[in-house]
Amino acid sequence: MEQLSSVNNKLIKDLAKLKQKKYREDTGLYLIEGFHLIEEAFKANLNFVDLLGTEQALNQVAEDYQVDLDGKNIYLINSAIAHHLSSTKNSQNIFMVLKIAQPKQYPFNFGKWVLLDNVSDPGNAGTIIRTADAAGFDGVVLSPNSVDIYNPKTQRAMQGSQFHINIINADLVEVINALNDNAIPVYSSMLDKTAKQLQEFAKVAQLGLVIGNEAHGVSDEIAAICDEKLYIPIKGQAESLNAAVAAGIIIYHFA
Amino acid sequence: MEQLSSVNNKLIKDLAKLKQKKYREDTGLYLIEGFHLIEEAFKANLNFVDLLGTEQALNQVAEDYQVDLDGKNIYLINSAIAHHLSSTKNSQNIFMVLKIAQPKQYPFNFGKWVLLDNVSDPGNAGTIIRTADAAGFDGVVLSPNSVDIYNPKTQRAMQGSQFHINIINADLVEVINALNDNAIPVYSSMLDKTAKQLQEFAKVAQLGLVIGNEAHGVSDEIAAICDEKLYIPIKGQAESLNAAVAAGIIIYHFA
Known part of the structure; x- marks a missing residue:
C-alpha cells in the first residue's frame, strides 16, 4: 500500500x-x-x-x-x-x-434484450439497465448516439447491473436484423397512440425491446424495421410518463 | 407590470x-x-x-x-x-x-389511491405522483413524514400532475380505515419475498396502494392493517429496482 x-x-x-x-x-x-x-x-x-x-x-x-x-x-x-x-x-x-471490458460483438441469437436508441440521460440509461437486470433480461444494447455507460451518473444508477448482464454498444439496425434472422420478435416502444396498447401483447420467450430517446422516442429508421409498435396508454391528464418509469413498465410486462 | x-x-x-x-x-x-x-x-x-x-x-x-x-x-x-x-x-x-390549496380532508369512499408511507426522496415522490396521474388514479395521500410536495424538485418531477389529481396529507391509518369502511381493498407493496407476487393480483375497480420508504419499505404498523401484501419478483441479479420504477410497475398493473 x-x-x-x-x-x-x-x-x-x-x-x-x-x-x-x-x-x-x-x-x-x-x-x-x-x-x-x-x-x-x-x-x-x-x-x-x-x-x-x-x-x-x-x-x-x-x-x-x-x-x-x-x-x-x-x-x-x-x-x-x-x-x-x-x-x-x-x-x-x-x-x-x-x-473497460465490453464484448465488441454478440451473436444475438437468443434471449431477451433491451435496445436503447439514443437514450441521452445518464440516470435514465442506468436505471433502465438496472430494471432489465431485475427483470431477468439477458442484456442491453446501446446505439452509438446513446449515453456512455461509464459516465459516473450511469454507473450510480446501474447499481452494479453492469456486472450481471451483457451491455453492448452496437448499431441497432444490425442487431435487429440479427434478432430477426433468429426469429426473435422486436417491438418498438412508441410515444404516440397509433401503436398497439402494451396490455394487448402476450408474454414471449425471446424478445428485442427498443426504448427511444426521452423527448423524441424511437427514430423512424429503427421503428420501421420492428415487428410491432407498442405504447403505454395514458389514462389520466399527465402528458407522459417519466422515461425510466415507462421503460420499467414495458420491461416488466415481458419479464 | x-x-x-x-x-x-x-x-x-x-x-x-x-x-x-x-x-x-x-x-x-x-x-x-x-x-x-x-x-x-x-x-x-x-x-x-x-x-x-x-x-x-x-x-x-x-x-x-x-x-x-x-x-x-x-x-x-x-x-x-x-x-x-x-x-x-x-x-x-x-x-x-x-x-397552497390542498384539501384538508377527503372522504376516501371511492376510487383508486396511492398512499405514500414515508417516501423521502423529492424526485421519487414527484415521479410517483406523475405516474399515478398517468394511470388514471384519483389521488395520492402522503403520510406526515413523507416529503413536502411543494419542494422544487418534487414540483419538477410531478410535471403539473398536482393540478390534475387530488394530493392529500393525512394519517395513513385513518385513510386505510376509511377505505376499508367503504369496502375498498388496500394492498401494501413490500420489499420481501414472503408477500404475494404482483402478477397474481387481478385488476380491481377501486384500490388503496401503499408505497413505502425507499430503503425501509412500508412500516410494520401500516403493513399490518392492509388487506394484502405484494411484491415485484426480481428475476435477475439486481438487488432491487429503483423506487420510482417499482412504484410505476405496480401502479400500472392496477391501471
Whole structure:
C-alpha cells in the first residue's frame, strides 16, 4: 500500500480525468466509487487496476473481501483526495479503477434484450439497465448516439447491473436484423397512440425491446424495421410518463 | 407590470425563501418555474399570486395565455434575479407564486389511491405522483413524514400532475380505515419475498396502494392493517429496482 497525500499527485490527476469520456476512451479505464459498487465488482471476481480509499474505508473492504492491503496498486488517500475524485456530494471514500471490458460483438441469437436508441440521460440509461437486470433480461444494447455507460451518473444508477448482464454498444439496425434472422420478435416502444396498447401483447420467450430517446422516442429508421409498435396508454391528464418509469413498465410486462 | 432590478428587493428575497419548507408553511405560498408548469397552472385556471419573468418570457406567456401584462402582481425581472429564484441550473426565466390549496380532508369512499408511507426522496415522490396521474388514479395521500410536495424538485418531477389529481396529507391509518369502511381493498407493496407476487393480483375497480420508504419499505404498523401484501419478483441479479420504477410497475398493473 502506498500513501498519496496531494490532489496534485500524477495518479490522482489522471484518475480524476476518468470522469470524462475522452480520457476513459484514451486509457480504456473507468472509475467506480462507493461500497455497494465495489462490493459488486468483488462479487463479480473482477481484477481491479487500482483500489484507493481512506484508512477506514480500505480496512472495511479488506475485512469484507479478504483484500491484502500490502498488495500492489492499493493507495491510501485522504478525504481531500476522495472529495476530488468523487462525483457525489458525500463521498464514501472508496474508489476502484477497472478496465473497460465490453464484448465488441454478440451473436444475438437468443434471449431477451433491451435496445436503447439514443437514450441521452445518464440516470435514465442506468436505471433502465438496472430494471432489465431485475427483470431477468439477458442484456442491453446501446446505439452509438446513446449515453456512455461509464459516465459516473450511469454507473450510480446501474447499481452494479453492469456486472450481471451483457451491455453492448452496437448499431441497432444490425442487431435487429440479427434478432430477426433468429426469429426473435422486436417491438418498438412508441410515444404516440397509433401503436398497439402494451396490455394487448402476450408474454414471449425471446424478445428485442427498443426504448427511444426521452423527448423524441424511437427514430423512424429503427421503428420501421420492428415487428410491432407498442405504447403505454395514458389514462389520466399527465402528458407522459417519466422515461425510466415507462421503460420499467414495458420491461416488466415481458419479464 | 412593475420592474424589479435587484436580488435584494424585498419581494425577491421573500420569494427566494419559498424554496424552504418553513417559509412555505409560514406564508401558505409556493413557487413554480418553467413554461411547462406555468402552462399547467393556466390550464387549471388557477389564479396566480405573482407572475415574474424576463421580458421575453413574459411576452411568451402573455401571448399563449392572454395575460394582461399591465395587470397587478406581474413583475419584470432580469436574468440575475431569475437565476437567484431558480432551483435549476438553466432557468427558463419565468416564475409563478401560487397559494397552497390542498384539501384538508377527503372522504376516501371511492376510487383508486396511492398512499405514500414515508417516501423521502423529492424526485421519487414527484415521479410517483406523475405516474399515478398517468394511470388514471384519483389521488395520492402522503403520510406526515413523507416529503413536502411543494419542494422544487418534487414540483419538477410531478410535471403539473398536482393540478390534475387530488394530493392529500393525512394519517395513513385513518385513510386505510376509511377505505376499508367503504369496502375498498388496500394492498401494501413490500420489499420481501414472503408477500404475494404482483402478477397474481387481478385488476380491481377501486384500490388503496401503499408505497413505502425507499430503503425501509412500508412500516410494520401500516403493513399490518392492509388487506394484502405484494411484491415485484426480481428475476435477475439486481438487488432491487429503483423506487420510482417499482412504484410505476405496480401502479400500472392496477391501471
